[in-house]
Amino acid sequence: MDMEFKPTFVPVLSVSSGITDIEFYKNAFGAEQLWRINNPDGTVHVAAFLINGVQFRLHEEGSRTPSPTKAGGTTVTIALVVDDVHAVVERAITAGAVLVSPVQDYEYGYRQGEIRDPFGHCWTIEKLLNPEALANFVRNA
Amino acid sequence: MEKPGAAFLPTLSVRRGAAAVEFYKKAFNAEVLFCLTDPDGGVVAELSIHGVRFLVADEAPEYENFSPETLGGSTVRMGLVVSDPDLVAKQAVAAGAEEIYPVADQDYGYRLGRIKDPFGHHWEICRKL
Numbered sequence: 001m002d003m004e005f006k007p008t009f010v011p012v013l014s015v016s017s018g019i020t021d022i023e024f025y026k027n028a029f030g031a032e033q034l035w036r037i038n039n040p041d042g043t044v045h046v047a048a049f050l051i052n053g054v055q056f057r058l059h060e061e062g063s064r065t066p067s068p069t070k071a072g073g074t075t076v077t078i079a080l081v082v083d084d085v086h087a088v089v090e091r092a093i094t095a096g097a098v099l100v101s102p103v104q105d106y107e108y109g110y111r112q113g114e115i116r117d118p119f120g121h122c123w124t125i126e127k128l129l130n131p132e133a134l135a136n137f138v139r140n141a
Numbered sequence: 142m143e144k145p146g147a148a149f150l151p152t153l154s155v156r157r158g159a160a161a162v163e164f165y166k167k168a169f170n171a172e173v174l175f176c177l178t179d180p181d182g183g184v185v186a187e188l189s190i191h192g193v194r195f196l197v198a199d200e201a202p203e204y205e206n207f208s209p210e211t212l213g214g215s216t217v218r219m220g221l222v223v224s225d226p227d228l229v230a231k232q233a234v235a236a237g238a239e240e241i242y243p244v245a246d247q248d249y250g251y252r253l254g255r256i257k258d259p260f261g262h263h264w265e266i267c268r269k270l
Binding site for chain 1: 148149150151152153154175177178190191192193195202205206207208209211212213214215216217218219220221222223224241257261262263265
């Protein structure tokens with residue numbers, strides 16, 4: 001792999017067919033919608049969002065990439081690194097997310113809260129408070 | 142309004158976490174930043190692909206973390222933007238991934254192919270054209 005080129009992730013979240021309203025990501029995370037490809041009936045096929053320069057997409061589910069609704073859970077949890085964990089979790093709840101795990105400061109140095117978005121995807125909202133605690137935790141594990 | 146940081150840190154739930162870590166090392170030249178092992182052999186590991194970080198963890202259905210094998214599919218696929226998608230996809234297949242479709246120039250402006258890793262996660266290896 002070319003060391004000069006910095007690779008990036010673009011997570012693609014499968015969502016159910018027939019979804020029209022995807023304002024959640026703007027309201028919850030301040031995401032900017034880059035583009036959106038609709039089905040003829042106006043429901044979402046693919047949509048790209050940007051959060052501070054980092055892209056993610058929603059994609060209508062396929063047979064091998066089911067939505068969490070169809071699959072009955074998620075296979076990937078995405079952590080979103082923010083400054084004010086409490087504020088982002090609160091805003092996400094107001095925007096329609098479900099609280100999975102309230103914001104706590106963990107012994108491994110992270111402040112984390114977990115939410116499930118209206119389409120079933122799990123997000124860990126987090127901030128590394130104490131890198132030394134993480135290093136110690138890893139060393140002593 | 143809160144200004145979120147620029148980082149996503151995905152956690153991929155798998156069965157056979159220790160083997161998965163070995164696969165990602167071979168397939169993507171991932172570097173292991175840390176790897177915690179439970180007494181029962183389960184792992185939580187943080188990996189870096191040239192600075193792109195992600196975690197791999199053995200599934201924990203009691204916490205609603207499911208592997209693609211358990212759910213029969215993957216609810217998030219990982220777009221991985223690299224300089225040479227042909228090379229990276231080839232290396233992943235050599236390490237044991239299954240090609241879903243080959244790397245090719247797509248009409249939406251990406252050179253992109255898709256693979257499924259041995260643990261059921263789908264990766265779209267790509268570069269913007």
